[in-house]
Amino acid sequence: MSKAFRFWGLAPAWALMILTLIVPILIVAGVSVAERGAYGGFDWAFDLTSYRQILFTEGWTDALEFDPKYLWIIARTMLYALTTTVICVALALPVSYFIAQQSARVKIILIYLVTLPFWVSMIVRVYAWLIILGNDGILERVYRLFGGADVSGFLFTSGAMITGMVYSYIPLMVLPVYASVEKIDPALIEASHDLYGSRWVTLRRVILPLTAPGLMAGSILVFVPCLGTVLEPMLLGGGKQLMMGTLIQTQFGGARNWPFGAAIAMVLLAFVVLVLLINARRMPRQSEIGL
Amino acid sequence: MTRYPMTRHHDIRSYPGLGPLSLVFFLWLYLPIVVVVIYSFNDNRLVSVWGGFSGKWYLVALENKALMSALEISLKVAVISTTCATLIALLAAMVLTRAPNLKFRRVSETMVNLPLLLPEIVLAVAVLILFSQLGLTNGLVKLVLAHTAFCTPFAFLPIRARLQGMSLDFEEAARDLYAPPLTAFRRVTLPMILPGVFAGAMTAFVMSMDDFITSNLLNSGGATTLPVYIFSLIRQGTTPELNAISTLLILASLILATLVLILNARAMRRG
Amino acid sequence: MSRPSAIEVVNVSKKFGDYTALDHVDFKILQNEFFTLLGPSGCGKTTLLRMIAGFETPSAGTLLLKGKAIAQMPAHKRRVNTVFQNYALFPHMTLSQNIAFGLENLGWDKARIRERVGRMLEMVHMEDFAARKPDQLSGGQRQRIALARALASEPEVLLLDEPLSALDLKLRQAMRNELRALQRDTGITFVFVTHDQEEALDMSDRIAVMGHGRVQQIGTPIEIYEDPKTRFVADFIGDTNFLEGEVIASDGSTATIRTALGTDVTTTCENVSGPGPATLSIRPEKIGVGEQAEGLILTSTVLSRNYLGGFTHYTVRVGEIDLRLSRRNAQSHQDAFDIGDAVRIGFRDSNARILGQ
Numbered sequence: 001m002s003k004a005f006r007f008w009g010l011a012p013a014w015a016l017m018i019l020t021l022i023v024p025i026l027i028v029a030g031v032s033v034a035e036r037g038a039y040g041g042f043d044w045a046f047d048l049t050s051y052r053q054i055l056f057t058e059g060w061t062d063a064l065e066f067d068p069k070y071l072w073i074i075a076r077t078m079l080y081a082l083t084t085t086v087i088c089v090a091l092a093l094p095v096s097y098f099i100a101q102q103s104a105r106v107k108i109i110l111i112y113l114v115t116l117p118f119w120v121s122m123i124v125r126v127y128a129w130l131i132i133l134g135n136d137g138i139l140e141r142v143y144r145l146f147g148g149a150d151v152s153g154f155l156f157t158s159g160a161m162i163t164g165m166v167y168s169y170i171p172l173m174v175l176p177v178y179a180s181v182e183k184i185d186p187a188l189i190e191a192s193h194d195l196y197g198s199r200w201v202t203l204r205r206v207i208l209p210l211t212a213p214g215l216m217a218g219s220i221l222v223f224v225p226c227l228g229t230v231l232e233p234m235l236l237g238g239g240k241q242l243m244m245g246t247l248i249q250t251q252f253g254g255a256r257n258w259p260f261g262a263a264i265a266m267v268l269l270a271f272v273v274l275v276l277l278i279n280a281r282r283m284p285r286q287s288e289i290g291l
Numbered sequence: 292m293t294r295y296p297m298t299r300h301h302d303i304r305s306y307p308g309l310g311p312l313s314l315v316f317f318l319w320l321y322l323p324i325v326v327v328v329i330y331s332f333n334d335n336r337l338v339s340v341w342g343g344f345s346g347k348w349y350l351v352a353l354e355n356k357a358l359m360s361a362l363e364i365s366l367k368v369a370v371i372s373t374t375c376a377t378l379i380a381l382l383a384a385m386v387l388t389r390a391p392n393l394k395f396r397r398v399s400e401t402m403v404n405l406p407l408l409l410p411e412i413v414l415a416v417a418v419l420i421l422f423s424q425l426g427l428t429n430g431l432v433k434l435v436l437a438h439t440a441f442c443t444p445f446a447f448l449p450i451r452a453r454l455q456g457m458s459l460d461f462e463e464a465a466r467d468l469y470a471p472p473l474t475a476f477r478r479v480t481l482p483m484i485l486p487g488v489f490a491g492a493m494t495a496f497v498m499s500m501d502d503f504i505t506s507n508l509l510n511s512g513g514a515t516t517l518p519v520y521i522f523s524l525i526r527q528g529t530t531p532e533l534n535a536i537s538t539l540l541i542l543a544s545l546i547l548a549t550l551v552l553i554l555n556a557r558a559m560r561r562g
Numbered sequence: 563m564s565r566p567s568a569i570e571v572v573n574v575s576k577k578f579g580d581y582t583a584l585d586h587v588d589f590k591i592l593q594n595e596f597f598t599l600l601g602p603s604g605c606g607k608t609t610l611l612r613m614i615a616g617f618e619t620p621s622a623g624t625l626l627l628k629g630k631a632i633a634q635m636p637a638h639k640r641r642v643n644t645v646f647q648n649y650a651l652f653p654h655m656t657l658s659q660n661i662a663f664g665l666e667n668l669g670w671d672k673a674r675i676r677e678r679v680g681r682m683l684e685m686v687h688m689e690d691f692a693a694r695k696p697d698q699l700s701g702g703q704r705q706r707i708a709l710a711r712a713l714a715s716e717p718e719v720l721l722l723d724e725p726l727s728a729l730d731l732k733l734r735q736a737m738r739n740e741l742r743a744l745q746r747d748t749g750i751t752f753v754f755v756t757h758d759q760e761e762a763l764d765m766s767d768r769i770a771v772m773g774h775g776r777v778q779q780i781g782t783p784i785e786i787y788e789d790p791k792t793r794f795v796a797d798f799i800g801d802t803n804f805l806e807g808e809v810i811a812s813d814g815s816t817a818t819i820r821t822a823l824g825t826d827v828t829t830t831c832e833n834v835s836g837p838g839p840a841t842l843s844i845r846p847e848k849i850g851v852g853e854q855a856e857g858l859i860l861t862s863t864v865l866s867r868n869y870l871g872g873f874t875h876y877t878v879r880v881g882e883i884d885l886r887l888s889r890r891n892a893q894s895h896q897d898a899f900d901i902g903d904a905v906r907i908g909f910r911d912s913n914a915r916i917l918g919q
Contacts, residue, residue: 009386020440024417119548128323228410460650466637468664
């Protein structure tokens with residue numbers, strides 16, 4: 001392979017990513033320490049107000065008062081992302097084991113069925129839950145049909161948001177977990193039984209440890225996009241419960257506080273990079289995507 | 292993996308309750324989709340009150356001019372970005388899998404996959420600020436640039452997988468049989484990795500068509516994409532027309548996903 | 563040897579990082595010969611083959627193809643073709659398209675290509691398969707098409723990279739004869755790489771035994787087997803006994819070695835310059851036992867016996883030394899020796915070989 005091709009083959013990819021990712025992110029970092037513009041936007045002047053704003057508000061007397069409002073949003077984001085990841089793990093494990101036990105043909109079909117919803121437009125998937133959970137929606141009707149009290153208000157709860165997030169990202173958990181389960185040599189499980197291991201001992205001491213790489217990969221794939229998710233909190237949370245994604249979005253939309261939005265984006269980015277670094281440390285060989 | 296059909300029924304790996312649990316899982320996975328499809332044929336204006344079977348909402352949807360122009364923008368953006376992303380990914384994958392002792396291999400791979408690693412909202416904010424600094428106002432150009440960037444890894448991964456799965460012997464055989472590099476690529480490498488290229492391009496296309504976060508933030512200059520338009524409709528309240536639009540989108544996704552599945556299955560059988 | 567050389571390997575070395583794959587390799591392959599590179603895996607034989615094909619470049623030294631330097635020439639410009647270990651038939655092309663591929667790249671006109679493809683299919687008895695795809699063929703058929711594809715352009719040299727290793731045993735035997743016949747009929751120089759000594763001995767005009775990145779010995783199959791020059795060659799080709807000893811006399815053409823067996827062995831040699839330690843090699847089938855014993859006669863005790871049908875292998879002890887020997891079972895129900903029996907063994911000392919280090 002010629003030297004020229006080595007260069008020109010990679011140059012477009014590098015150029016694209018530098019132009020649309022690296023440079024813009026550096027600009028965001030810059031904007032996060034810039035001054036808020038008088039009419040939206042920003043002015044290039046060094047100013048840490050945006051970061052201060054995450055922790056404090058200016059009171060009546062111009063004195064800074066500690067205000068956990070935004071810390072709550074960050075904490076909520078973490079909590080919801082974590083909850084979503086844990087639920088996804090709990091669902092993906094049994095489903096992956098079940099799929100792995102089927103014949104080759106059924107396996108392909110089931111994996112196809114797991115992947116298919118992921119191909120359906122994200123907005124359509126979230127919208128579908130709006131119909132199910134909505135006021136006077138299907139869930140409420142079914143509930144009433146079975147003699148439940150006249151309830152309402154499934155929508156715009158943390159439950160609705162987390163349901164939507166689990167639904168959105170579950171294929172990203174099932175696929176790597178299944179790949180790990182599928183790779184387990186049946187002889188290892190037979191060996192465990194042969195050495196007097198019960199089913200549950202085998203599950204705990206042989207199958208689960210061998211599934212760990214898939215679980216780890218899946219957790220990253222679910223956790224990271226959950227941190228920045230936008231649609232579920234906006235539609236299923238009704239905008240009442242902000243998450244970091246929606247907070248950032250608001251700053252560039254209605255609130256028009258770009259420096260503050262940029263600061264939150266940097267905080268989010270920091271969390272993600274931290275997660276990725278920890279992961280890269282843990283299994284330098286297995287991280288599929290590099291880094 | 293060898294499996295003995297005789298032992299299927301008392302497979303020592305089967306744990307009680309897996310079957311029913313998985314069944315519930317798959318029902319849950321398809322419940323929302325089925326609900327949308329069923330209610331798209333609801334005659335009643337109220338979404339959740341069944342008023343008889345009707346296909347009229349599809350007509351309403353198809354006559355919606357704003358919807359059609361959003362679809363047109365989405366298709367334009369998706370086609371252009373998919374083409375660019377696939378070409379860029381193909382070039383990069385060739386170098387990354389075929390050049391021996393390549394310097395910066397790892398960092399280059401990370402670079403190509405970067406959009407997958409970072410949350411989309413951060414990337415969306417980043418390009419928004421960049422374009423405002425550059426004074427770029429053409430909505431279509433902005434969307435194409437941003438979409439090309441985040442579609443590239445989706446195109447890259449299947450192409451790279453296919454190239455890695457292909458024995459180097461074939462390219463050596465081509466060179467051995469007097470094929471200059473470009474001929475070897477055109478007549479041997481490309482035909483053999485074509486399923487991967489198609490799968491990559493199709494994934495990239497779907498990702499571009501589906502994108503909401505970036506397109507919503509960049510929404511200006513008359514470039515409203517389909518998901519952004521649908522979002523604005525949802526904001527106005529759930530309607531049977533929305534169900535009809537969603538059903539059409541589900542149908543399109545189903546066709547594309549099946550195509551990719553068939554391509555992958557064929558690729559696996561051959562490899 | 564007055565025949566012109568097809569390939570000259572001139573002082574070639576190849577390093578992969580710190581690892582030396584080829585270490586100052588220097589020899590000639592003559593035109594129209596069936597030349598085999600034989601050695602254990604990792605000996606550098608495949609690297610050398612890939613270098614001739616143009617897939618590797620030497621770190622030092624050069625390669626000549628019919629006298630022209632080719633070390634830096636790209637693979638697609640060399641009139642050298644390869645039969646790959648797994649054949650590397652293009653799966654998306656029919657067999658005809660596979661065979662035509664090289665000819666198209668050489669710019670032949672269509673009619674000539676069609677004629678040649680037909681002739682090649684005929685040569686390998688696959689005329690009826692022209693429109694098939696490679697995945698519809700058996701291993702042996704793939705092998706034939708790979709040969710046809712590589713020979714179609716009448717290359718100066720045909721390289722074969724362990725082409726028989728993917729076939730089952732019976733087919734392998736048949737393909738050996740076919741390959742040999744093909745080489746004779748076409749008159750093309752064949753360079754064959756294998757780790758299978760029997761294949762090498764059976765098919766080759768000359769063999770280069772490679773080990774540790776070097777050529778250990780080059781010669782005809784008989785020379786390689788009967789007159790191994792180094793311990794490596796004697797050990798790698800066939801089975802042998804090593805006897806350590808001391809040179810007590812030499813006159814330039816013969817030398818006498820005092821061995822630990824308690825006897826002196828006198829045999830021809832070229833590489834003994836004076837007194838000092840020496841190693842003798844004696845093949846098991848050259849040692850007679852019982853009524854087959856002749857030459858130097860020794861008494862021994864049987865330690866183990868392995869009955870193999872045509873032959874019985876024994877390990878016997880003479881003093882402190884264990885020897886392996888092979889007895890041809892010339893008579894049915896021939897008497898066998900039991901473990902612990904005292905038996906007479908013997909060999910002619912001219913059958914022993916003195917090894918270089």
